[in-house]
Amino acid sequence: MASLGDFRKDFDILNSGDYVYLDNAATSQRPRQVLDAVSNFYKTSNANPLRGLYDLSMAATEQYENARAVVADFIGASRPEEIIFTRNTTESLNLVAYSYGLENVHEGDDIVITVMEHHSNMLPWQMVAKKCKANLVYMEPTEDGTITKEEYESKITDKAKIVAVGHVSNVMGVTNPIKEIAAYAHSKGAIMVVDGAQSAPHMHVDVKDLGADFFALSGHKMLAPMGIGALYGRYELLEKMQPFLTGGEMIEYVTREDATYAEIPHKFEAGTVNAGDAVGLAEAIKYLKNVGFDTIKEQEEKLTTLLMEGLKKMPYIKVFGSKDPAKHCGIVTFTMEGVHPHDMASVLNDDHVCIRAGHHCAQPLMQFIGVGSTARASVYFYNTEEEVEIFLDKLSKVREVMGYGA
Amino acid sequence: MELKQLYREIVNEHNLHPVHKGKMENPDLVLRGVNPSCGDDITLQLKLKDGVIEDGMYDGSGCAISQASVDMMVDQIIGKKKEEAIKLAGTFMGMIKGDITDEASLEELDEAAALQDVAHMPARVKCAVLGWHTMQEMLENPEKAQNS
Numbered sequence: 001m002a003s004l005g006d007f008r009k010d011f012d013i014l015n016s017g018d019y020v021y022l023d024n025a026a027t028s029q030r031p032r033q034v035l036d037a038v039s040n041f042y043k044t045s046n047a048n049p050l051r052g053l054y055d056l057s058m059a060a061t062e063q064y065e066n067a068r069a070v071v072a073d074f075i076g077a078s079r080p081e082e083i084i085f086t087r088n089t090t091e092s093l094n095l096v097a098y099s100y101g102l103e104n105v106h107e108g109d110d111i112v113i114t115v116m117e118h119h120s121n122m123l124p125w126q127m128v129a130k131k132c133k134a135n136l137v138y139m140e141p142t143e144d145g146t147i148t149k150e151e152y153e154s155k156i157t158d159k160a161k162i163v164a165v166g167h168v169s170n171v172m173g174v175t176n177p178i179k180e181i182a183a184y185a186h187s188k189g190a191i192m193v194v195d196g197a198q199s200a201p202h203m204h205v206d207v208k209d210l211g212a213d214f215f216a217l218s219g220h221k222m223l224a225p226m227g228i229g230a231l232y233g234r235y236e237l238l239e240k241m242q243p244f245l246t247g248g249e250m251i252e253y254v255t256r257e258d259a260t261y262a263e264i265p266h267k268f269e270a271g272t273v274n275a276g277d278a279v280g281l282a283e284a285i286k287y288l289k290n291v292g293f294d295t296i297k298e299q300e301e302k303l304t305t306l307l308m309e310g311l312k313k314m315p316y317i318k319v320f321g322s323k324d325p326a327k328h329c330g331i332v333t334f335t336m337e338g339v340h341p342h343d344m345a346s347v348l349n350d351d352h353v354c355i356r357a358g359h360h361c362a363q364p365l366m367q368f369i370g371v372g373s374t375a376r377a378s379v380y381f382y383n384t385e386e387e388v389e390i391f392l393d394k395l396s397k398v399r400e401v402m403g404y405g406a
Numbered sequence: 407m408e409l410k411q412l413y414r415e416i417v418n419e420h421n422l423h424p425v426h427k428g429k430m431e432n433p434d435l436v437l438r439g440v441n442p443s444c445g446d447d448i449t450l451q452l453k454l455k456d457g458v459i460e461d462g463m464y465d466g467s468g469c470a471i472s473q474a475s476v477d478m479m480v481d482q483i484i485g486k487k488k489e490e491a492i493k494l495a496g497t498f499m500g501m502i503k504g505d506i507t508d509e510a511s512l513e514e515l516d517e518a519a520a521l522q523d524v525a526h527m528p529a530r531v532k533c534a535v536l537g538w539h540t541m542q543e544m545l546e547n548p549e550k551a552q553n554s
Contacts, residue, residue, distance in 0.1 A: 340469035342444050343413070346530060350409045358444055372445040372467065401410050402470065403418030 004299055007031070007291055008382045020353045020387045025170055025198060025331050025378035027220045030284070034223055037283035041276045049275045050249055050266065064275040067282035068265070071230050074285045075196075075215060076206035082238065084231045084268045085278050089197040090120040092216030092231035093164075095268060096193055097124030099241040100214070101162060107133040110159040112190070114139040114147060114176070115368045116169040119361040121195040121216075125164055134161070140368065144322040145174030152181050160190040167199035167210075171360050171376070172321035173331030175199065182211030191237070197221055201380070202300065202329050204293045207232050219277065223284035228277035231268075238264045245270040296381040300330040303379040303388050307332055310392035316399060320369060330379045333360070336395075339402050341375040347401050351394040407523045413470065416520040420474035425481060427473075430463040437551040438466075439540030441532050446472040450480075450540045451553075457488050469533050471524065476537025478518045488545050495542040501525065502534050 008014055010031035014021065021029065047057040049064045065080070072080045086092045101124070105111060111125045115138045129136040139147050139155045147165075156163055163185040168175050182192040191213040199205060201222035207215045212232065219228040233241075243250055243261055247270040252260040261267045288296070304325040311317045316337040321328060336344055341357035348355055356376040359366045366373060377391060407415070433451035440447050446468030453461040462480040467473075479498070483491040498515055500506035504525040512519040524534040544551035 342469040342530070342533065343471070346409060346527070347413070349529075366445075372447070401413050403413070403422050 002290075004291075004295070004381060008384070010287075011382055014382060018352060020390050022377040022379060022383065022387070022391055023354045023356045024201075024380040024383070025221070025376065026356055027226065028201060028223050028380055029382070030223050030225065030280075031287055033287055034225070034280050034283045038225060038276050038280040041279045046276070048272055050273065060275055063279050064273060067275075067278040070282040070285050072232075074205070074289075075200070075217070075232055076208050077232050078208070079235065081263070081265050082232055082235050084233065084238075084265045085273060086216075086229045086231055087227050087274070088218040088220065088229035089118075089195060089216045090218075090229075092214075092229055093121055093193070093195060094124050095231055095244040096214045096216070096233070097128050099244045099268070100191075100237065101125070101128035102131060103242065105129075105132040105134045105161050108159065109134040109161045110137045110157065111135070112137045112139060112152075112156050112160050112163045112185075114141065114165055116141055116145070116172060116174075116176075116362065116365050117164070117166050118170050118195065118197065119363070120197075121164055121166055121193075122364070125162070128162075135159075138364075139165075141172070141174070144327075145169060145172035145320075146322075147176055147181070149180070152177075152184055156181075156185055156188050156190065158188055160185065160188050162193060163190045164193035164195070166195040166197070167205075168202070168329045168331075169321075169362075169365075170198050170331065171333050171362050171365055171374070173328035173333070173378075174321055175203075175327070175329060178210045178212065186211065198329060198331070201288070202293070202296060213237055219281040219284065222281075223287055224281040225277040228274050228281045230281070235264070238268070241268075243267050243270065247271050249273070291381060299381045299383075300379055301326050303383055303385065304328050304330055304332060306385055306388045307377060307379070307392070310388070311395075314396060317395075320374065331376065332378070333374045333376045335371055335374050336398065338404060339398060341373045343402060344375050344395075344398050347398045348391075348394055351390075353391050353394050355391070407520070409523075409527065412520070412523060416517070417470050417474040420477040421470040424473065424477045426463050426477055427465065428463050429465050430461065433463075433553050435544050435548055435551040436553045437540050437544035439536050439543075441468070441472070441536055444469065444533065446533055446536050448472070448476055448537060448540065450476070450537065450544065452541075452544065454488065459483050459486055459488065459491055464537065468536070469530075471521075471530050472533040472536050475518070475521055475534045476540075478521075479537045479541065482516055482518055483541065492542055492545050495538045498538045499535055502531055 011029045045059045047060045049060040068083045069080045072083045185192045193214045194212040196217045200217040213234045215232040220226040250270040308325045320333045345357035430451040434454045435452045438449045448466035464476045
């Protein structure tokens with residue numbers, strides 16, 4: 001069996017030794033196999049999928065539809081038609097908001113989300129709430145990031161039509177109790193939308209087991225190219241929804257005045273599709289399965305433990321979320337007393353250490369935890385203990401650079 | 407100048423021991439400047455008499471570069487005519503964009519010229535120009551900056 005060191009060799013950008021890359025929650029790196037798969041698609045099978053009547057176009061179509069089946073299998077969808085290819089999680093969630101939300105939410109209804117949501121699972125619902133004159137209700141976590149039973153049972157009422165929650169918070173790293181929230185949402189007659197951008201790269205996902213009616217993911221956070229994402233939608237729901245974008249390739253029949261639409265999933269994939277990157281996503285999934293989610297989790301926990309233990313030794317560092325490294329999904333968000341996160345990130349950049357600093361597209365959460373911005377280090381399975389040690393060593397020197405005595 | 411040197415030799419002093427930070431009594435012009443993407447947030451306050459900046463202060467929070475830059479700026483513009491301050495803002499922003507590099511122009515910026523190397527740090531450009539941009543905006547459009 002291949003070791004983690006062997007897998008790391010597949011990532012040229014990591015092998016260059018130029019960077020310690022700890023911004024995996026923003027985007028992952030890609031292994032050679034994924035880049036080759038995309039390149040091979042264009043070298044050997046490229047034609048416009050889904051419309052040509054010649055062999056090459058049919059080959060492209062076959063690869064694209066195979067990729068759909070791979071994604072369906074990966075997250076436990078009942079059938080490939082339940083997978084719609086999009087650009088990313090943001091587009092997936094907007095599709096649900098526009099095509100399902102605007103049609104099914106009415107004046108006085110509730111849309112329930114959490115204050116931890118990434119803006120991509122917040123702004124589309126703000127839009128729906130405004131247009132439909134509905135209420136946007138926020139569930140709030142405890143200090144360690146937990147949405148308690150009392151919290152979701154008090155916020156999700158019979159008025160709720162949509163409950164939309166991030167599977168894993170991109171700031172706190174906490175995994176939300178989606179299965180329990182979904183069951184409760186369903187009992188109140190609401191549908192469950194899950195933002196899986198931060199979970200799909202790190203854990204086995206089964207949309208049926210979770211009780212998700214919609215589940216959104218981004219390829220670029222899970223070894224695939226930027227610009228390919230997916231939306232899972234329950235077949236019965238997708239079938240009733242109107243298209244999000246209209247135009248080429250999503251039609252059945254068009255006259256001067258009207259059009260009928262293609263069957264799902266193509267009804268939701270207007271225009272020439274991103275087949276090359278869909279093939280890349282399928283290859284990324286194959287790669288992740290080969291590494292195995294048990295191995296991924298084990299390595300992430302080992303690195304997160306090391307990272308959090310190291311931060312504990314710096315009294316001027318405050319870490320957000322749970323004290324248990326196993327509950328961080330590789331994401332550690334923190335502040336340094338007296339030093340703005342942007343200065344921290346700039347000084348670390350000087351040492352070729354890449355971390356994120358800012359509001360992480362979660363401004364209401366920043367307001368909720370009472371900080372303007374934070375720094376975030378996030379690991380993936382290909383990171384090493386040595387890299388975490390380098391990060392801790394460089395971080396321990398930042399305050400000195402910023403003018404605070406040693 | 408390298409980043410760490412820039413912090414150690416210029417930025418830290420103004421960031422940790424600002425001269426012009428605080429709230430001013432009865433300013434003539436007040437304008438808030440924000441970098442939404444990073445959370446730098448300053449409120450610039452000026453007193454003007456006969457077209458001359460009599461006094462200036464800023465309040466707020468942000469990264470060291472944004473705070474040090476505005477502190478140095480206020481130092482520069484006190485005692486200057488409104489038009490001179492606006493021209494200076496143009497020079498500073500030109501320097502940060504890398505368009506203005508000649509010694510004579512940079513000399514007018516005095517200590518603020520030390521931030522010249524931010525031109526090579528694209529991620530920090532907005533931090534360095536926040537104060538200058540806010541000052542230019544309030545002097546050119548005083549109706550937006552009336553103290554209410």
